[in-house]
Amino acid sequence: MTPPSGGGYGPFRRRRWALALSAGLLWLCSGSTVEAAGIRGRIAGYEHLRNPAWVAAKAPERHGYSFREPVTTVPAGLRKLFPSISKEICLVALATEVKGAPKPVSVRVSGGRTTPVTLVVTPGTEIRFRNADPFEHRLYGVGFSTFPPSATGKGATRRWTPQEPGRYEIRDELSPSLVMWVIAEPTAAATAFPTTDGRFSLTVDEPGQYSVQAYFAGEPVGRPMPVVVERRDVDISGRPLVLATKPPVEDNNP
């Protein structure tokens, strides 16, 4: 944007200096925004993960079906109940210090699950459950009393804030397959959800040292990856986060 120097433009030269000064002041005042940087990366090995709700549902003793048969034109290697990673895997950048509560997070409730399924937030973050189904849901917390069963009608929103660090499991009385995990992590600086091909992008507000961790089904999966963020984006795609290296035992029983 800076025009080339030199040339006799008289009053235009002074005006240019004024614009440059204003731009410099604006940059100084909004220093934090300018310091925000992205962490780009990708995940691997997610095909070895298995959605626990689906795996449980296929068990014959659960009486979840009267018949369940594989379609042989689909390769056997693909007939695995791996998760929909864009909804079920949560990537979080963990800072070295406790972070303040960010903006409220919206969770969509629809189709027998929540989106996202696993969510990592800092304690005190308000979570807004929005019912996107044309019928009622009755979400409740398993093992804790701050989120009792309550009906959420079509299009309605229910709010809940985890105040203490920990792992919270949320279910629906009207939809047994629906299960969600909320991890209240004080050091969570940023969260992101991968695309269908496993790529993700985390945005941290401040430069510093972070640890990128993937969460699945309420638990951390794979090893955390340390990342040092300076004043520009960091791309760690070359070293993907490996979530799992081998298929689970459940695959013996398709």
Added chain:
Amino acid sequence: MIASRFWFGLLGLALSGATLVLYLAISMHDRLGVRMVSEGLSADSRVVSWYLKNSAREGAAQLIRFAANDVVARSLATASRANDASEIDSGTRRQLKAALTKIAGEIPKSEGFDAVFAVAQSGEVVAHIGFEQASNLPDFELGGYPVVADALHGYVRDDTLLFDRLYRVVARPVEFEIGQLPAGAIVGARLVDDQFAAEVSERTGAAVAFFANGRREATGVPGGFSRAGLDQIVTDLPTLEQDANYKEKGRSDVHDFADGLSIVYARLPGEAWQLGAGYAVARQAPRLQTMLGVLKQADTKDKEAVNRLLLVALALGTTAIGLLISFWEYTSPLNSFRRQVKALSGGGASHLSVEKLRGPFRQLALDVNLALDRAPRAAGGDDAPISVGFEQMFGDAAPSSSMSAFGVPGSGAPPPSVNDAYAPPTSALGATASQANAPVSPGTPPRRGQRSAVQPALDMAPHGYAAPPAMPAAHVPEMASPPAMPGSDFGYSPAPAELRAMETFTSPGARDGAALNGTDVVDPEWTQVYHDFVRIKQDCGEAVEGFTFERFSHTLRKNRDTLMQQHGVHHVQFSAYVKQGRAALKAKPVRE
């Protein structure tokens, strides 16, 4: 009489036995009915389960039409490339919905779906038909349900989902490229409503009701079955919490209701299993309860199974036996009696032949003969034959309080009652000593039909005259009653000697001869007794014409001698008295 009574008793026993058998049969029928209903309900429940499974398989087969459609597969492949539902362009959605509508229209209605969903690999619903409640929800998805997730991962299966209502769902993958992950899934849903329940009922023959969330969702019953009965499941559903079989195996025990309705509950497969949704099959136990129930519930086949020939034969046989007994006991004696009466009225006979009659007619004949004998004497004819009964001979012999009195023949008094006439001879001629000595209450008539000793004598008399066999005098003491204590009841029974005196009266010649017998000793008291007796007869309105003292004294003498000989006394005291409005005599042996 005896045979007919025995026959009536036999019929009563047979009727009682038949009632017993009927009650047992009703009880056994009802018990077997309940057991059969239990077994039938278990079978119904399984049949419905099989039907649901088979129906789901047929639905999965119908879904191939969608999955194999190129537009559907291409559209889903396009939609699955989007990272978010908002990125799916509306043109793809419209195209996909049109394809779904077209294919759904080609499926026979009985095998079709109420709603069809095309789901992208991410779980988003790209297009759907028949589920209008989600029309304005662009981010509506189904990917979290295990049935859809399975389809997106290469499986075909069914499920029962509880949205706003209960749905039977089947899903299968949609493949765009062979050897790749499915482009999406196609999901077909049947709403579990009354129409669905009616189809289930029609195909299985079971009365079925689907329930969820503690309320009845749909009902289907075969013809003749009351739908209202299945409404009772709403109040019964809470009890399933205590049914271990229902909770563990998914099928309850038989639940019996008061009106004979029995129900078995079963859980629906799928997510609905965990939500307590299921179905109930019901049967009405065929209970007879009462004997009329047998007639009410018997159908044409039951009626055809009845051996009518046997029933008719039984009815005719029992009727014939009854008629036979009736003929033998009533009609035949009546006819004999009628014939004799006819002969009597026609002049063919002067008296009825008692020996030819049976039962009550014999008694009637005796009475008639007595009446015939007395009628001419009542008219005043001395020459008329005298039918002498015991009472006529001794007056009131029945009372045991004193010695019998004797009547005087030819008095023209009204005939004594049959009972009075028969009782004394019973003890006099044919009865055993104990019978002869048995005290008889005053005025107590002897049992009707009791065959007395004098009766044969009367029977043998060709004209009804009493003609008792002459008995040797030596037999008299054996047959006589023991003497009574002075002043007490004598317990007197007439002796053959007395009957011989009666014999004297039956022959006019002998009667006259006896009256003229100068050697007879007349007790001076007898004149007074005679006057008393005549006076009493007149007071009682009885005729006294021809009743002479000679005849009176002759009779008294005969009886006095007999009594003296029997009791070893030297004097017998007679007295006249009134008995039942008639004059009678009483004799009392005096020992001193």
